[in-house]
Amino acid sequence: MPKGVIKRRPRTRAALLEAALAVFAAHGFRAASIEQICERAGFTRGAFYSNFSSKEELFLALFDAHSERVIARIGTLVDSVDAAQLDLAALVHLLSDVEPAERDWYLVTTEFTLHAIRDPQAAWVLAQHDARLRAELARCLTGHLARAGRTLTVDAEELARLLVAIREGGLAQSYVEPDQLPPGHLERRFLTPLLTALTVPIADPSPTNPMAAGD
Incomplete structure (x- = not known):
C-alpha cells in the first residue's frame, strides 16, 4: 500500500x-x-x-472511541484535584459531569442497543465491547476510590454495571424532562451515599503503636 x-x-x-x-x-x-x-x-x-465492513463495525468503532475518551477525560479531571481535596463527594462531582455533546451519543447508542436486543449476533458482539468497557471502568473506579482513601466491599465490575445503569437511566429521563432533571443530577444526589455504603476507608498500613510492629 x-x-x-x-x-x-x-x-x-x-x-x-x-x-x-x-x-x-x-x-x-x-x-x-x-x-x-x-x-x-x-x-x-x-x-x-x-x-x-459495515455500519455495525463503524458503530462499534464509535463505541470504543467514545469509551476511551470518556474514561480519559474523567481520569484527567481526577488527576487535576489535589489528593488532600479528593474525597468521595469531590469524586462523585467529577463522575457526574455530563458534556452537552453526550446527547447525540446517547441517541446513537440507545438505538443500537435496541437493534442488538433484536439481533442475537449484534447482541453478542456488543456484549464483548461492553465487557471491555466495564473492566476498564472497574479498574479506573478502583484507582480513583483509592486516591480518595476508600476501597470497595463489592465486586468492582458489578458496581460498574450499576453505575452505567444509573447514568443511562438518568440521561433518558433528563433528555425527556431537561428542566425537571438536569443531566447528572441523580448521580450528584445519590452516588455519595451509595459509594459510602459500598466502600470502607483504606487502613493505614503504618502501625500507630510502635510495639504493634513486632507483634
Missing part, C-alpha cells in the same frame, strides 16, 4: 467516525445509510469499505 494512503487512512477513518455520529444521531442507526455517511464525510463508498 502506498505510503500516502497509509498516512491518510487515520484522517479518513476519523472523518468517517465524526460523520457517522452526526448521521446516526440525526436519522437513527437503522435509517442512516452508508451513502449519507460518505457524503457528509466527503468520501466515496470505497473509502468507507477500506476502513469498515
Whole structure:
C-alpha cells in the first residue's frame, strides 16, 4: 500500500467516525445509510469499505472511541484535584459531569442497543465491547476510590454495571424532562451515599503503636 494512503487512512477513518455520529444521531442507526455517511464525510463508498465492513463495525468503532475518551477525560479531571481535596463527594462531582455533546451519543447508542436486543449476533458482539468497557471502568473506579482513601466491599465490575445503569437511566429521563432533571443530577444526589455504603476507608498500613510492629 502506498505510503500516502497509509498516512491518510487515520484522517479518513476519523472523518468517517465524526460523520457517522452526526448521521446516526440525526436519522437513527437503522435509517442512516452508508451513502449519507460518505457524503457528509466527503468520501466515496470505497473509502468507507477500506476502513469498515459495515455500519455495525463503524458503530462499534464509535463505541470504543467514545469509551476511551470518556474514561480519559474523567481520569484527567481526577488527576487535576489535589489528593488532600479528593474525597468521595469531590469524586462523585467529577463522575457526574455530563458534556452537552453526550446527547447525540446517547441517541446513537440507545438505538443500537435496541437493534442488538433484536439481533442475537449484534447482541453478542456488543456484549464483548461492553465487557471491555466495564473492566476498564472497574479498574479506573478502583484507582480513583483509592486516591480518595476508600476501597470497595463489592465486586468492582458489578458496581460498574450499576453505575452505567444509573447514568443511562438518568440521561433518558433528563433528555425527556431537561428542566425537571438536569443531566447528572441523580448521580450528584445519590452516588455519595451509595459509594459510602459500598466502600470502607483504606487502613493505614503504618502501625500507630510502635510495639504493634513486632507483634
